[in-house]
Amino acid sequence: MNVLSLFIYPVKSLSGIYVPYLELDDFGPSGDRRWMIVDGLGKFVTQRRLPRLALIEVSLHDGVVSIGIPGQGEFALKPTSQQQEVTVWRDQVLASEAQQAVNEALSGFCGEPLRLVYMPDSTFRRVDPERVSDVRRVGFADGFPFLIANAASLEELNGRLPTAVDIRRFRPNIVISGAGPWAEDAWRALTVGGVNFRVVKPCSRCVLTTVDPDTGKKDPDTEPLKTLSGYRKTGDGVIFGQNAVHDGCGRVSVGDSVSIFEQEC
Secondary structure (H helix, E strand, O other): OOEEEEEEEOEEOOOEEEEEEEEOOOOOOOOOOOEEEEOOOOOOOOOOOOOOHHHHEEEEEOOOOEEEEOOOOEEEOEEEEEEEEEEEEOOOEEEEEHHHHHHHHHHHOOOOOOEEEOOOOOOEOOOOOOOOOOOOOOOOOOOOOEEEEHHHHHHHHHHOOOOOOHHHHHHEEEEEEEOOOOHHHHOOOEEEEOEEEEEEEEEEHHHHHEEEOOOOOOOOOOHHHEEEEEEEEEEEEEEEEEEEEOOOOOOEEEEOEEEOOOOOO
16 A cells, blocks of 8 residues: 555645645644634634635645635735634634735635634644543644545545545545555554554544535535435544544655554554
């Protein structure tokens, strides 16, 4: 088994970037989901509610995140000294606001007051202690630093769909090839390029998977979620992929060999 592809998501719920390697730090993939969009109350906003966010382009050059907002222009994101408390799921954390110009452009594109915020190193958001006993941090990802997907599972799903979808619908960080369909259900630990990962829980999927990343529109038949719910529904919800945490920093690259353990190693 090998790493087929890698993705980073500098801004939560905006488009991902295919990368040849991921540098790992305390947060997970370095730079992953350190930025987030919030509404006037400081609550996080995603494609679940605003699917057209998929149309905003994201790029990363020399560590600087830039976004291209249709009809508004391109903006390099820079945190300011202005900070506010923001909410992501059950967590309230302190974040730095982006510059006013990009906030105004984003608000104009979406038709409501929105702001971009950044999680500084000084903010510590803990990974769910009910799932991970040691004290681990995460950025603005839903709950865990990594989502690992199995390419064969997507292929099997596409065989059931009226129109195939690509892996971007599921927003993974690491995509693995060489395993059988749904083999990831039994994974408990992995070693990828010399970095150890612990599988925490299956990833429950939501309406965001129905958003076409190229058009920013939800599928009228709620695919692929509808088909997935017919045979991939468990106590954790409708599942695709596995959430994971990493043990130690390092680098993971496309083509790296992958060792799978079906019990904790």
